[in-house]
Amino acid sequence: MTETDRTAPTASVKRGLAEMLKGGVIMDVVTPEQAKIAQDAGAVAVMALERVPADIRVDGGVARMSDPEMIEGIQAVTSIPVMAKARIGHFVEAQILQSLGVDYIDESEVLTPADETHHIDKFAFDVPFVCGATNLGEALRRIAEGACLIRSKGEAGTGNIVEAVRHLRSIQGDIKKIAAANDEAELFDWAKQLQAPLSLVQEIADTGRLPVPMFCAGGIATPADAAMAMQLGAESVFVGSGIFKSAEPAPRAKAVVEATTHYNNPDIVAKVSRGLGEPMTGIGMDQIDVRLAERGW
């Protein structure tokens, strides 16, 4: 299909792809070889990036969008959707990713922010965006800017699920409270407290859910982590460093996929958790200098 046949996508089209990714695992990959391993293991999509978060954490320096050549190399070997990351506020990186035809853009705190005030105007793009959030206010601000999918930020590159759990519980907890609000006046107050648009708060009060799907990211390293995120209400999981920083990526990837599908069946999660070799070495939150989750405004 040629560029000229295209019309601007409707909201249903932009949000629809996230529906297709539900109940799945999106895996970080840095080479076409890893992308193939991820696809063969049952990844529902891959996130193409230059270094996984654990390495970004160790290497320091400025983390940027990946080389287009590397993204095209990954697109060439996969039939599943390919996502890629742009720096927070870096709309030109996002323009490049759209020009490459990536299926999703992650405006990500894992990369070094390019703008300390503004996020990207995501309505200006035809490719849908996913953004991280630590709480409901942040999630709703991103949705107001056009994000079609929200993920918990967690603390990427740590192999430690604790922050993602905090973010999921915070977002879900506030959604439940809003759904139980007694009157409009309470919703006005919620909008003020969350620093979020009233219309989105009212939508949550009506539907009892976030206006877009919510996935979990940041620190997932084991099948049990994935199943826990799903039981806490995530609709899919992103696994970053957890796969390719482990001793045996392929069997671990497959096990995380099965645990995500059968998250409510402890017998299956137990079965797939056996004999996977060493997971990535985790880091405690008191051992890290940079909190990636604090990036974003």
Add this chain to the structure above:
Amino acid sequence: MAGSSPPRVGVLALQGAYAAHIESFRRVKNEVRAVEVRNSGDLAECDALVIPGGESTVISKLITSAGMKSSLSEFVADRPVWGTCAGMILLSSAASDAEEVIRFGAIDIEVVRNAYGRQLDSFETELEISPVGMFNAVFIRAPAVSAVGEAVEVLGWDMSHPSLAASINSGYSDTGIPVALQSGNVLVTSFHPELTDNYALHEYFLTLI
């Protein structure tokens, strides 16, 4: 349908848009119980099955690891079944990608995966679907039907992609692509009725039970 109790429609819930289908069945005017199906035991209790959209490669792997391949194969051979998008791929006839994707051959059509292209080529358009009338159809990285068997009825066409239609050549049209088809009690759509608030196709599927 057994007795007078409402039919039990299973939605294969291994991966993909299964929750949206269940939500749609909750909103139809008919009485129906829609349930998630994750293993052969769940399936055995169902009168009909929906295989939803998602990633066909992933759903295929999860069918195999859940040990459901033979029970699903038997089910789709004679029970009412509806495949949307990835589900349509799984119900179609054998193709050369057998290592990656299961094709149950429940309906005599050939389907090309990701034929429309990537997410940038996803689109929404108004179509005429013969049993239900005008329908706003949402296509997400959609597959396309490239050949249709004699016993299969085409219920609706996408006429907005003539160049793709010509290049995949669906046998008897080089201007349109069949997007909704039926053969007996097997229904397939390459688009996603579960992403809209039009429940007419969900209601139509229930008439096949």
